[in-house]
Amino acid sequence: MSSTKKFTHWQRTESQFLAAGADAVYSIVGNLSQTGHWMKQLGFTVHDDQRGVGTKVDLLPPGKVFGPLHRATAPSGSITRRNQAARMVEFTQPQPGGSMVLRWRVDEHQGGCMLHFTVELHGPGTTAFKFTVGRELCEDFAVAAARLYRLIAHTAHIKLDAHVVIAGGRGFLGRNLAADLVCRGASVVVLSRTREADFPTEQYIWDGQHQGPWTGAFASDRPVHLVNLAGERVDKRNTAENIAALTDSRVRTTRTLAEATAQGAKLATWIQSSTTAIFSDAGETELTESSPIPTGERALPEMTGVAVAWEKAFTQAQVNAEHRYILRTSLVMHPDAPLLGPLNLLANTGLGGKIGHGKQWFSWIGMEDWLRVIRCLLRLEAPAIPDGIVHATAPNPLRNEEVMAALRSLAGMPGLPTGSLIPTVGAAAMGTNARVVLTGRKATSEVLQKAGFVFEETDFAATVGR
16 A cells, blocks of 8 residues: 555454354344444434435444534435345445445354454545544444344354453453453453443452452353453553552452452363563563573563562462463554554654664564463363463564564654653653563463464564554
8 A cells, every 4th residue: 555545545444253143143233223232432323214225324423522523513424335145234424525434244154253343534534533533433342242242132142151250351451352252152250440331241349359249250050260360550650669569469369369269169260361571671582481580680570570479379379270371471462452552653753663772572462362362271262272381472573673664664654763762751751661662572482382373463564453
């Protein structure tokens, strides 16, 4: 795509598997008047009960500013394509000098169906709209699909014999995992400190420290699994107080969960989250599950210090589970990944050159591959992974300069190198830790390779740029 066209055309497609019949799913998806019930960020007023091509439709878009402005000034859109046999419907909204096209399609797939949602922007306003309404329409699509799954008649569901409790189930990783498992027919419960309206799973409130009614989350007639993702947000200023809070939040929640499950029926699986940052800044060392953990000055306290305590709390607890894993996750990549926000900001403002010296390693894994790793650990899919430490990281780590080059290409912008000063000052201003981008690790997984796990997301640009 030419650089000029990048500024006048933008497209993104989100897809989600649903363990349900394709026709049952399309009976809801194809009726735009029902869209607002599952895609909470938008809705439609349909002016014709027949909902055929040419039907006048008013879009109710997201955003506190853009939404009211659109409703006050924009003309009605219309259904521009509909194909019952292909289970596809398309809506087009005129915009100044161009248009926005929204398209839904449901395809049959082994064990259920695939739901695809595409946003296309055309015209001179593309850049502005893609950073506002375009991105908001695609964000949290897996959660929207899980709401849709719950709207479908239960007779159309294909159930999965699993009950999964996710501690910390409403963070970026947790909510995507919860939604994916719901869409696949599992029973899912999340443990969280607050309740989110319209979240598509049952929610139990807990504080991560004390026993209470939340332990009822483990009651089920299906095999019960636990995925522990709970802990304070890691990207904070590098202070002793923050490091203590990061460590304490992970150690306490692990011990609390171990106490809660010690006396009940044995769990089928306990997946304990950890991080490949346990290796701190590892330079050129190639790291697998059998690599030694750094000590002394090489062990950064906010990385190795936090992760070692986290894993130790798990290994020392009386974990009542048939299968037990420590899952060291690298940076999970997806267009909405939190880390990509500041990196894309640099790339889209002409500062997307290498960060620091640019040679630091960037270990990463695509969201879809990360979800598949989890499903394999839960033994919901093949291959089975042996118990123990597992690195959730793609087989092709990149250097920072390669990552930034990919983001510049997607943005269609040149990029000045930022050195170390700009990230350090910027991180201080945003309350984050510059070491996240200035350090690196070349981590891969010999465990997944030996088990026969095949990664499907190995093209970094394609993974983050869809």
